[in-house]
Amino acid sequence: MPIRRALIPAALAGACLAPAMAAGAVTPVPTSGAAAGKPTSIVPGISYKVMRRSGPQVLHVVTFRANALTRLAPAQASGSLTRRATLSDGMASRLAQGATAGINGDYFDLATGTPSGILSVGTRLLASPEPARSALTIGAGGTLAVGRMALPGRYQRIDETAATPFPIRTFRAVNRPLPSTSATGVVAYTPERGAPTPPGSVYEVVVALDGGGGLAINGRVAGTVIAQVPGGGATMADGQVVLSGKAGSGTAIQNELPNGSRVEIETAIPGIAADARGAVGGGPMIVQGGVAVPDAGEGFTSNQLSGRTARTAVGQTADGAVLMVVSEGPQQGVRGYTAAEQGQMMASLGAVEAIGFDSGGSSLMAVGANQLIPSSSERAIADMLVAYYMGAQLSIPADNRVTPNGDGVADSITLGAQSPVAGTTTVTIARRGGGYSATPINQTGDPAYTPVTIDPKALGMKEGPYTVTVNLTPADGSAPTSQKRILVVDGTLGSLRVSSRGAKKKRKVTASFTLSRGARVTARVTSSTGRAVATLTNAKRMAKGRRSLTWNGQEGKKLAPAGHYTVTVLATGPYGQSGLRDTVRVR
Known part of the structure; x- marks a missing residue:
């Protein structure tokens, strides 16, 4: 799956990462949120x-x-x-x-x-x-309603000096061209179309709406005709609407709506709540x-x-x-x-x-x-x-574990602080139990999305649990909001390398890794579909240093088929469990 952004929520990563990854791409194993089978709070209430x-x-x-x-x-x-x-x-x-x-x-x-x-x-x-x-x-x-609805759009020239009122005309659609099979009809176009109106056998007028704005559901607006556009291709600025008529409908527009004339446009949609x-x-x-x-x-x-x-x-x-x-x-x-x-x-x-x-x-x-x-x-x-x-938001981390051991995997983490209203935003990092506090973000301004990079080595953060908090104090005086995420700095496991040598009965797959302290280690092999193939060790106590495990390419008593396999290593130490995985091709 292509990763489109750097911030892949852990709660979500387990749902979207395939069991097998590109060979040589060492990745952390998420241990929190929905990736670990648990519901996750995105923001308070969601x-x-x-x-x-x-x-x-x-x-x-x-x-x-x-x-x-x-x-x-x-x-x-x-x-x-x-x-x-x-x-x-x-x-x-x-x-x-x-x-x-x-x-x-x-x-x-x-x-x-x-x-x-x-x-x-x-x-x-x-x-x-x-x-x-x-x-x-x-x-x-916030009440939702489901139902069918139609647009009986209407427009009418308004001229209080006329001896008789101008007829009420109808239009069939907003920003949707008439089907080629339609012999006649009117469409209203607005700037949200994002392009000139379609060219064709139509006659169009541009209407500047009073006070700007646009068409509204169950709304009525009035404006002044400011341009005649035969043949389509009309352009619109904000606060303008184009009435486009085909055949007889176009003739009516041409005859009834000269420049300077006033027109009222109604977009009532029966069935939509007021x-x-x-x-x-x-x-x-x-x-x-x-x-x-x-x-x-x-x-x-x-x-x-x-x-x-x-x-x-x-x-x-x-x-x-x-x-x-x-x-x-x-x-x-x-x-x-x-x-x-x-x-x-x-x-x-x-x-x-x-x-x-x-x-x-x-x-x-x-x-x-x-x-x-x-x-x-x-x-x-x-x-x-x-x-x-509309409150302060702090994005879900790629995992709640940062491993600053210099192996290039999860050495730092980037969170996103969202401030959807103008005000003062602060981001603080505090070690749980005390002993460390930092404020990498303290800014006042308009709504913003601000990346916050947490690099434990650069920030002088020792191993252990931390609380990251974003606070937003709105400029309009409304109640402040905040959100917290828990991070764990844990360098216990690092530098996983998985290699494969030989083929068939001479296979030897080696998984080597570094422990910065003694830990209980579990290592498993899974197929490209996520099927469990082998357990190399299970909760075995291993000492600090460079360690390695081997797999002989067997699935039970049989030779495993050639293909890609993922080796996952989990290490449990004083700050919980951390994990790394790598994928290797086996011949």
Whole structure:
């Protein structure tokens, strides 16, 4: 799996690292968080866990409840509806705004990058709904609703001096071109499209909205026509909208909306709550009233519904908890779910209402900017759903153990301090029990994401447990927030080297390593699929110094097949257990 960022959370690394790694790449063995089979707190109130079920099936689950600091919101993956971006890049661009965990959203048009259904960020309408498919709406208090919706858009020239009112005209879509089969019709385009309007046999006008802003779900705006653009290709600045008409609809625009005329535009979407603070398309609805929906249809193909694949869903429990769930599929080496089975799975997690989103290679989850679902290449997507936390954040470390023994593996660690609101941010490091304290970060300013490198040798940190704390005092006078992570500085185990000599019955695999103090050592060999092959030693007491263990290439009484094998060495000393692993090719 490609690593896109330096900060790979330990809680997540165990879910996304394959058992076998590139030969010669020595890596630490995570001993905390979900990587060790335990749920992990990402930030206060938002947790992540990996669930393994029969099938086999693997689920990645983020759980939280909306409150004053925590919310779920849709977002564009990139800054443009006509340009896709990866989930990890989309998350990276929002870290300073409090982005904590994210999943992929709606299906999209591969040719244009436009999402298939509605996209509303806050109350701003960026793309119109697909009437045949369900969409997710997020209320101001965090209540989720799933349902189908349509856009009966309207516009009308306003001229109080006219003898009779101008007719009310309709438009069919926002930022989604008319199908080639449509003989006539009107589309509204906004700057979020990120590109000029499509050229064609259309007539367009540019409208400057009063007070700027844009189109809103269940909103009405007014503005002044400032430009005529026959043939399409209109450009828009912030606070502007283009009305684009085809055939007779274009003629009506040309005749009724000259430069300087006033126009009112309404984007009412029946079925969306008045307090809606975001909406994103998807489908199908997979849980309703706590019961899995066996066949929602919604215009999806049988392959989209019945194929066993990786899938993404969002649901809400009876007590208001939000579930963001991505299940792995055949690409990750597990069975995968059908849409109906996905509904059963979400209901089993307690969802009383749930909706599916784009699936297969698009099914993605990230914590911070780190994509968690194993993939040979991360697919670019149109939009995403993001869990935001507006308090101080300190990223989950790659492991909570730093081993400053000069072997180039985990000699230091870099955490990310997120300050999603303006204020004063401090990061402190204190040895548990006293005797050491340092403040590597103390800054006042705008929202920011600040890398914090902890190098024990450079900072004069002796071996032992430490607490790293980020504190944020907001400039607006609101309550301070903080988050803590526990780190252990432990140089007991280092400099693992695994080599293989000979072939078949003359094989000899040697694992050598250095102990800075006496420790109990366990060493195991596993296959490229993670299957246990051999135990070289188990909790054996070994003295300080350079030590080595050998494997004869046997699996039980038989010769193990040629291929790649991983040797894992674990050492338990006064500061707990540390581990290293390396992969070697055996002939």
